Structure formats: structure tokens, C-alpha cells
Amino acid sequence: xxxxxxxxxxxxxxxxxxxxxxxxxxxxxxxxxxxxxxxxxxxxxxxxxxxxxxxxxxxxxxxxxxxxxxxxxxxxxxxxxxxxxxxxxxxxxxxxxxxxxxxxxxxxxxxxxxxxxxxxxxxxxxxxxxxxxxxxxxxxxxxxxxxxxxxxxxxxxxxxxxxxxxxxxxxxxxxxxxxxxxxxxxxxxxxxxxxxxxxxxxxxxxxxxxxxxxxxxxxxxxxxxxxxxxxxxxxxxxxxxxxxxxxxxxxxxxxxxxxxxxxxxxxxxxxxxxxxxxxxxxxxxxxxxxxxxxxxxxxxxxxxxxxxxxxxxxxxxxxxxxxxxxxxxxxxxxxxxxxxxxxxxxxxxxxxxxxxxxxxxxxxxxxxxxxxxxxxxxxxxxxxxxxxxxxxxxxxxxxxxxx
Amino acid sequence: xxxxxxxxxxxxxxxxxxxxxxxxxxxxxxxxxxxxxxxxxxxxxxxxxxxxxxxxxxxxxxxxxxxxxxxxxxxxxxxxxxxxxxxxxxxxxxxxxxxxxxxxxxxxxxxxxxxxxxxxxxxxxxxxxxxxxxxxxxxxxxxxxxxxxxxxxxxxxxxxxxxxxxxxxxxxxxxxxxxxxxxxxxxxxxxxxxxxxxxxxxxxxxxxxxxxxxxxxxxxxxxxxxxxxxxxxxxxxxxxxxxxxxxxxxxxxxxxxxxxxxxxxxxxxxxxxx
Numbered sequence: 001x002x003x004x005x006x007x008x009x010x011x012x013x014x015x016x017x018x019x020x021x022x023x024x025x026x027x028x029x030x031x032x033x034x035x036x037x038x039x040x041x042x043x044x045x046x047x048x049x050x051x052x053x054x055x056x057x058x059x060x061x062x063x064x065x066x067x068x069x070x071x072x073x074x075x076x077x078x079x080x081x082x083x084x085x086x087x088x089x090x091x092x093x094x095x096x097x098x099x100x101x102x103x104x105x106x107x108x109x110x111x112x113x114x115x116x117x118x119x120x121x122x123x124x125x126x127x128x129x130x131x132x133x134x135x136x137x138x139x140x141x142x143x144x145x146x147x148x149x150x151x152x153x154x155x156x157x158x159x160x161x162x163x164x165x166x167x168x169x170x171x172x173x174x175x176x177x178x179x180x181x182x183x184x185x186x187x188x189x190x191x192x193x194x195x196x197x198x199x200x201x202x203x204x205x206x207x208x209x210x211x212x213x214x215x216x217x218x219x220x221x222x223x224x225x226x227x228x229x230x231x232x233x234x235x236x237x238x239x240x241x242x243x244x245x246x247x248x249x250x251x252x253x254x255x256x257x258x259x260x261x262x263x264x265x266x267x268x269x270x271x272x273x274x275x276x277x278x279x280x281x282x283x284x285x286x287x288x289x290x291x292x293x294x295x296x297x298x299x300x301x302x303x304x305x306x307x308x309x310x311x312x313x314x315x316x317x318x319x320x321x322x323x324x325x326x327x328x329x330x331x332x333x334x335x336x337x338x339x340x341x342x343x344x345x346x347x348x349x350x351x352x353x354x355x356x357x358x359x360x361x362x363x364x365x366x367x368x369x370x371x372x373x374x375x376x377x378x379x380x381x382x383x384x385x386x387x388x389x390x391x392x393x394x395x396x397x398x399x400x401x402x403x
Numbered sequence: 404x405x406x407x408x409x410x411x412x413x414x415x416x417x418x419x420x421x422x423x424x425x426x427x428x429x430x431x432x433x434x435x436x437x438x439x440x441x442x443x444x445x446x447x448x449x450x451x452x453x454x455x456x457x458x459x460x461x462x463x464x465x466x467x468x469x470x471x472x473x474x475x476x477x478x479x480x481x482x483x484x485x486x487x488x489x490x491x492x493x494x495x496x497x498x499x500x501x502x503x504x505x506x507x508x509x510x511x512x513x514x515x516x517x518x519x520x521x522x523x524x525x526x527x528x529x530x531x532x533x534x535x536x537x538x539x540x541x542x543x544x545x546x547x548x549x550x551x552x553x554x555x556x557x558x559x560x561x562x563x564x565x566x567x568x569x570x571x572x573x574x575x576x577x578x579x580x581x582x583x584x585x586x587x588x589x590x591x592x593x594x595x596x597x598x599x600x601x602x603x604x605x606x607x608x609x610x611x612x613x614x615x616x617x618x619x620x621x622x623x624x625x626x627x628x629x630x631x632x633x634x635x636x637x638x639x640x641x642x643x644x645x646x647x648x649x650x651x652x653x654x655x656x657x658x659x660x661x662x663x664x665x666x667x668x669x670x671x672x673x674x675x676x677x
Contacts (some may be wrong), residue, residue, distance in 0.1 A: 019536070029505060029532045031462045033557040033582055036564070175468065176458065188461050193583040195559055291506045291532065292459060304480045305510025306458040 013260045015328060020209020023331060025324035028208035029291045037195045042210045044115050049217070054110065061106045062221065065139070066096045068103075070222075072229035072385070077355040084375035085240065085382035088233070089356070090226050092251060092389050099361065099390030100222060100251045101132035101203060107218035109136040112199035119143045119194065122201045123187040125152055125180030125247070126316035126363065127159025128390055129203030134168035144168040147186040149179035152315045158394050177309040180247075180319045184293050204248025205323030208294030212323050219254025226385055227258055240382040241265040243374060244389065245366040246284070246337065247317035249326045251389035256335065265336065268326060269370045271312035272339035279311035282339035283322040284330050297324040313342035313398060314362035316390075344369040346402055349392060361390035362398065407498040407526050407551060407574055410449050411610045411631060420623065421632025422447060422669045423612060424639055425502065427454035427470040428487050429479030431647035435654075437490050439643055442658045444497045446665035451491070452529060452634065455484045455503030462531040464586035466640045481511050485523040492524025500553065500574065502529040505540070513541050517548035527551030527574035535571040546573070553577050558598045565605045575610040577634070578602050580617070580626060586637030589616040592625060599629040620671040635668060 015022040028038055048054040062068040071094065075087040092100035112120060120142050124130030130146040137144035146163055150172040153160050163170050173182040184206075191200045205212045205219075227237040242259060244252035246268040256266050273280035280286070283298045290299035292307055300308040300320035310320040329335040340348070345362055348369030353359045360368060367386050378384065392399065404412070414421040424443045428436055440451055456474040460467065488499055501520060508516045508530070520528070527550055533541070535554055545552055551574025556565050558581065569576055580595055581587050589595065603611060613626045614634030627633040642664055646657040663673045 027537055028534070029537050030534065031531050031557075032534055032555040032560060032568075033579065035534050035536070036557075036559045036561065175472070181459070185459055185461060189584055192462060193587070195582050288510075290509060291504075293461075294532075299506070301506065301510065303510070305507030306475060307506070 015325065016209065016213050020213065022212070022325045022328035024289070025296050025327040026209055026212060027296050028294055029296065030208050030294045031192055033192050033195055034208070038208055038210070040115070045111060045210055045214055048111055048114060054114070057110055058107050062103065066102050066106065067094065068221065069225045069229070070094050072226055072233065074233065075356050078352065081355050082372060082375040084380065085378040085384045087371065087375070088230070088239065088383060088385045089358070089388045090222060090255065090385055092222060092387060093358065093360065093364070093391035097128070097132050097135050098393065099128040099132070100219060100254065101129045102135065103221055103254065104203065104215050104218040104250065105129070105132040105136045105201060108199070108201045108214070109140055109142065112142070112201070113140060115199065117197060117199035119198045120201050121145045121147070121187050121190050121198055122203060123147045123180065123183040124203060125149070125183065125318060126314065126361070127152065127156040127163065127394060128316060128361070130168070130170070131159050131162045131166070133201050133203070134163040134166035137168065138166045145190065146170050147173050147183040147190070149173045149177065149183045151178040152180065152183070155398060156315055156394055157397070179310070179315065181307065181310070181321070188293065204250040205253045205325055206248040206293055206295060206321060212295065212325055215250055216253040216257055216325065219250055220257045222251065222254035222387065223256065223258035226255065230383070230385070234383055238262045238264050239385045240378060241267065241374060241384040243267045243269065243367045243370055243384065244387040245269045245317065245363050246322065246326060247271070247281070247319050247363060248321070249323040251387050253323060253325060255385070255387045256329070260334065266334065267370060267374060268335050268337045269366045270337060270339040271314060271317035271345070271366055272341045273311040273313070275341055276339060280339065281310035281312040281317050281319060283320060284326060284337040285339045287322070289327065292321045295324045297327045298322050298330070313345060313402070314366065316361070316363040317366065338370055340366050340369040346399065349399055350403065358388065359392035360388055361392050362395045364389045405526060405551065406496060407450060410498050414449055414632065420627040420630070421449040421612065422623070423450045423452055423614070423632065423634040424448045424665070425452040425454060425634060425636030426639055426643070427456055427467065427474050428484045429456060429474030429477050430470040430640065431473070431643050433477050433479060433483070435643070435647055437487055438654070438658055439661055440487070440491050441494065442661045443639070443665045444495050446662040447669040448497065448665060449632065450498040450500065452500050452502045452636070453484060453487060455481060455501055455507060457504040457507060460504060462584060464584040464637060466637045466644070467585050470640045470644070481507055481516070485519050488520070488523040488525050498526040499524065500527040500529055501525050505530050505533045508541070513544050517541070517544040517550055521548040521550055525550065527553060529553040529577065531555065535568055538571065555579055556602055558582055562601070562605055565602055569606045569608050572609045575612050576606050578611060578613045578630060580613055580615045583615065585615055587616045589622060589626070595626065596628065599626070603629040620668050623668060624671070
């Protein structure tokens with residue numbers, strides 16, 4: 001076991017390779033016009049990563065603006081209720097804007113500035129990434145355009161109003177399923193049409209290389225803090241298990257990454273929607289490898305290779321793809337992926353609200369809902385960390401209508 | 404010489420720019436695609452690009468996105484593209500390339516896809532989300548099947564990279580006219596001309612064709628000054644959509660309009676007697 005929290009475990013886990021491959025997954029399946037743009041981004045990111053000034057600027061903003069470190073809270077009543085391991089909550093819901101998403105937007109917006117790009121575009125599902133992008137753009141005085149599925153605009157009205165108040169332009173994506181997949185298509189089309197002045201600020205560990213790696217790197221602070229905080233609380237840096245929800249998979253990668261080389265059981269929880277035999281968004285559980293939005297990864301698709309429409313009560317998990325690194329971690333068996341239904345997620349909202357006084361986002365509620373089954377297999381001497389990736393205010397209309 | 408090479412060489416001998424026309428398979432209706440292909444073939448198309456519809460076509464503007472959605476609503480799949488190609492080939496020696504996104508091909512199986520494409524009389528492939536860096540998934544199988552691979556260059560592609568793409572391409576190099584989607588506006592013609600003349604100086608191994616945003620004979624003439632020919636897609640999609648959605652027209656009238664449009668696009672005059 002490592003004793004110095006600043007030493008990270010990259011000695012054995014080295015993915016992705018130079019081509020952005022996590023095993024067979026990842027890569028950059030993009031129109032030619034984006035190839036030079038991604039080459040430029042790769043070079044700029046490598047330079048920034050090695051620049052202590054850049055790293056310091058990110059760390060300062062995370063502390064002074066986002067409010068990091070976020071607490072690692074011992075959930076005593078939830079622990080007692082579940083009757084198994086000690087449950088710790090990593091409180092990303094306490095980040096400025098209400099979710100982990102801003103860790104990544106801080107990093108990418110500083111990179112965009114460094115590259116001299118002043119027009120920022122983003123896609124959003126639940127609106128949390130859109131709000132986090134609009135927030136940093138306001139903070140740095142940059143133009144911001146957020147693409148959002150017209151169905152999501154309806155179910156996440158509060159976040160749409162927040163983005164507008166922050167000065168962003170919200171453009172509806174009206175094709176296909178009118179959700180996150182289509183918002184991403186529109187953002188990529190905008191990027192193809194404005195490759196010189198525009199920075200595409202992707203909100204999850206998806207898209208062409210280097211995005212999955214870069215977004216993971218900007219979120220690894222979640223897992224790094226957890227190690228330090230656990231050492232203080234438990235006298236050891238590693239828990240026995242870690243749980244996070246997975247849509248694209250950014251909060252999960254941020255928490256998992258610093259534990260990949262340790263003996264920690266990692267659980268990623270997908271959205272089973274109405275059930276795995278109905279409409280769902282359980283890409284890793286039921287998808288097949290394919291190419292969407294520039295990367296090879298598991299994908300919900302039909303027999304002809306057309307992308308299927310996902311379904312989840314949670315707009316942030318309602319996506320037929322998943323980050324390529326998760327596909328790799330599934331195939332290697334390093335992470336166990338499970339799926340919970342809309343109804344179970346609503347139970348998860350209630351459980352955390354009533355036991356701990358924390359109303360989680362519907363995305364987060366999937367991770368909470370997976371706890372009873374996981375904890376039943378663990379002993380009272382063990383510890384488990386669950387990522388509370390976001391708070392539930394944005395979902396109150398949906399929650400009220402369904403509880 | 405391949406069918407494509409012969410067709411392009413014949414254009415050069417006649418002192419003409421080669422004209423490639425794109426149509427989505429199954430559009431505007433599954434029964435209409437083949438008659439339209441024959442009509443444009445008769446009226447002067449030097450090669451055909453048959454689009455394989457995909458649910459998430461990233462490089463396409465709205466008209467081709469809608470064409471793709473419409474074809475998918477009619478249940479059009481990969482075997483339908485092979486059937487269209489085969490039926491076209493039964494009556495014409497005009498080169499035909501398949502254009503589409505990589506996921507349906509991966510799903511069909513790359514080996515089976517290349518074999519079935521070849522046996523349907525397909526000459527080559529254009530896959531806009533498969534840059535040369537990722538093309539190893541299909542390159543070997545395509546070569547074995549005798550299918551040419553088209554790669555694209557764009558205004559921001561460096562000289563060195565244009566050279567690399569020319570080395571990897573085995574059918575032609577497709578110069579995207581502007582930074583944008585299919586059907587974009589052709590803004591800044593001087594800049595486009597400078598870019599195409601730069602690319603022309605570098606591309607030696609393959610024919611060079613230009614596409615995206617070409618609507619008229621005048622556009623085609625201007626843009627193909629430095630290329631061996633030009634490609635038109637969105638304009639044909641718009642035309643056929645309007646004609647086939649107009650219930651007052653007979654199929655014969657629609658096909659006649661398509662022939663005239665094709666002739667005018669190539670020669671600048673609607674007179675079919677030229």
C-alpha cells in the first residue's frame with residue numbers, strides 16, 4: 001500500500017496508448033477536418049499537463065472557486081440501515097454548480113484559453129455539464145453555446161434557465177431521440193463547421209482521443225482526495241469497494257482511476273430504465289462494440305448497426321454509448337458493471353434523502369440504489385465509498401411526479 | 404485499369420471534368436433510388452456514390468441527414484445497398500462507390516461487407532468517419548476484394564498530411580471544399596481555389612475530386628479548376644425530395660427533370676442534344 005498520496009498508481013496501468021486506445025476501444029473515428037484539430041489539442045494538452053503553472057491554476061480554481069476538497073462524509077444512518085460495511089459518501093454534490101462536472105470544465109476552459117480559442121461549445125444531457133460549462137465561460141468571459149436535446153430541455157427546465165442566466169445560448173437538438181446523443185451530434189457538426197476558433201468542451205469520458213483521457217485526468221481529483229480523506233478517517237487509503245453511476249462515465253472514472261492498481265472492488269452502475277427487457281440505457285450490460293461520436297466502445301445498436309434510442313428517467317444517463325475506458329475495464333474484468341431501474345433509482349433518492357438528509361441527483365441515485373445488494377455481500381469491518389456525483393434539485397419535478 | 408480509373412481517364416481524354424453524384428439508398432423512396440441512378444447515369448454522371456443510411460451521420464448537413472432518416476424509416480439496410488448496386492451494375496458499367504459511416508459495416512462484418520460489395524459490382528468505398536489512422540480495420544479486406552478506398556482532405560489538412568493521405572488512398576482523394584458539413588455554403592472562393600491548387604500540387608498517386616456545397620454548373624466549373632472533377636450530393640437530394648414529394652408529377656416527368664438537371668450540372672445547358 002502506498003503511503004504518500006501524491007504518488008499515483010500509474011506504474012502498471014498505462015492506458016490509453018499513443019493512438020488513444022484502451023485495448024480495442026477508443027481511437028479517433030472522425031471526419032478529416034477534425035484530425036488536425038485533435039492533433040493540436042493533443043499537443044496542447046500534453047504541454048499543459050507538464051506545465052506546473054497550468055496545474056497550479058487548475059488546483060487554485062478547484063479550491064477557491066469550486067470549493068474543493070469536497071468532504072468524504074461517513075454515512076452513519078445509511079450504514080446502520082444497510083447493516084453492512086461502513087458507507088462513505090464522496091460529496092461531489094457540494095461542488096459549485098451542484099455536481100462533479102465542473103472539475104472538468106475548469107480544466108478544459110483553461111486549456112481553451114491557452115490555445116487562444118474564445119468560442120466554447122458543449123453538449124449536455126441533464127444540463128449539469130451545460131451549467132458547469134456556462135459557469136466557467138461566464139467566469140472567463142468566453143462565448144458559450146450549449147446543445148441540448150429538446151426532450152431534455154423539457155425535463156430539465158431549471159438547468160436551461162441557469163445556463164441562460166449565465167449568458168450561454170442553449171440550442172435545441174431536435175433530431176433522433178432529442179436527448180444527449182443528438183445534442184452530441186449537433187455539437188460535433190458545429191465543431192466541424194468552425195474548427196479554427198471553437199473549442200469543443202466535452203462533458204464526459206467519451207468522444208475521440210484525447211477527450212476520454214483528458215476528461216478522466218481532470219476528474220481524478222475525486223479519487224485522489226478520497227485516498228487522502230480515507231487515510232485520515234480510517235488509517236488506510238483504500239476502501240474495500242467503490243461505487244459510482246455510469247452514463248458516459250466521468251464521475252466513475254474520476255473516482256476509479258486512482259484505485260485501479262489497488263485491491264479495491266469497483267462497481268459501475270448503469271441505468272436499466274424500465275428494465276433490461278424494456279427500454280433502458282445499460283450500454284455495458286447489453287450493448288455490443290461499435291463506433292459512435294468518434295470512439296470505439298460498447299454501444300446500444302440494432303442488428304443493422306443503427307444506434308438505438310436509450311431510455312432512463314435520468315437525463316444524464318440517457319445515452320446509448322459509454323466511455324471507451326469503461327468498455328476496456330469491463331472486458332478486463334477490473335470493474336463490475338450492474339444496472340438498476342428507474343423505479344429502483346427513485347427508491348435510491350428516497351433512501352439517501354431520509355437517512356442522510358441529502359437529496360441526490362437521479363444519476364447519483366442509481367449508485368445509491370445499488371448499495372443494498374453490494375453491501376449485503378460485505379462485512380461490518382469493511383468500507384465502501386459511493387460517489388454522490390450531484391445534487392437532486394434539478395430533478396425535483398421528475399421526482400415529485402414519480403414518487 | 405479499374406472501372407473508376409477508366410471512367411476518369413475517359414473524361415480526361417474528352418477534356419471534361421468528371422462528375423460524381425451522390426444519392427442515399429432508399430431515398431426518396433426505396434423504389435425510386437434505382438431509376439434515379441439510371442437517369443443520372445444516362446444524363447452524364449461519370450460515377451455514382453450510393454449512400455448507406457446511418458442513424459447518426461456526423462458530417463452531413465440537414466438534407467442528407469433527413470434523407471438518411473427517411474431511408475431508415477423505410478427499413479433500408481445494408482443488403483438493400485448491395486441489391487441496388489447489383490441492379491445498377493446489371494445495366495451499366497459506370498463506377499459505383501458506397502458511402503457511409505463505419506458502424507453498420509463493423510456490425511455487418513468487414514470481411515463479409517467487402518466480399519458482398521465486390522460481388523454486387525461496387526468499385527470503392529468512401530467512409531467519412533474513417534480517417535487513414537483508423538482505416539486498418541478495413542484496408543486489408545478492401546484491398547483483397549479489389550475495392551478502392553477514398554480518403555478525404557480538408558482545408559486545414561497540412562501538406563505533409565495530404566501527401567500521407569495520397570499514399571494511403573486507392574481510388575481518389577476527395578477534397579472537402581470548405582470547413583463544414585455536406586451542403587455548406589461556398590464562402591471565400593479565392594481561399595478555396597488557393598487550397599485546391601495547393602492540394603493539386605501534392606496529390607500525384609490518385610485522381611483529385613472536390614465536393615461539398617456544389618450546386619450549379621458554375622460552382623462545379625469554378626471549383627474543379629484544379630481538380631479532375633467534382634461531386635454533388637445535397638443538391639440532388641434536394642431536387643429528388645422536391646420532385647417525389649410533388650404528387651402532381653408522374654414518375655416519367657420526375658425522371659425527365661432529373662436527367663435535365665444532371666445534364667445542366669455537367670454541361671451548363673439543359674439541352675440533351677449537346
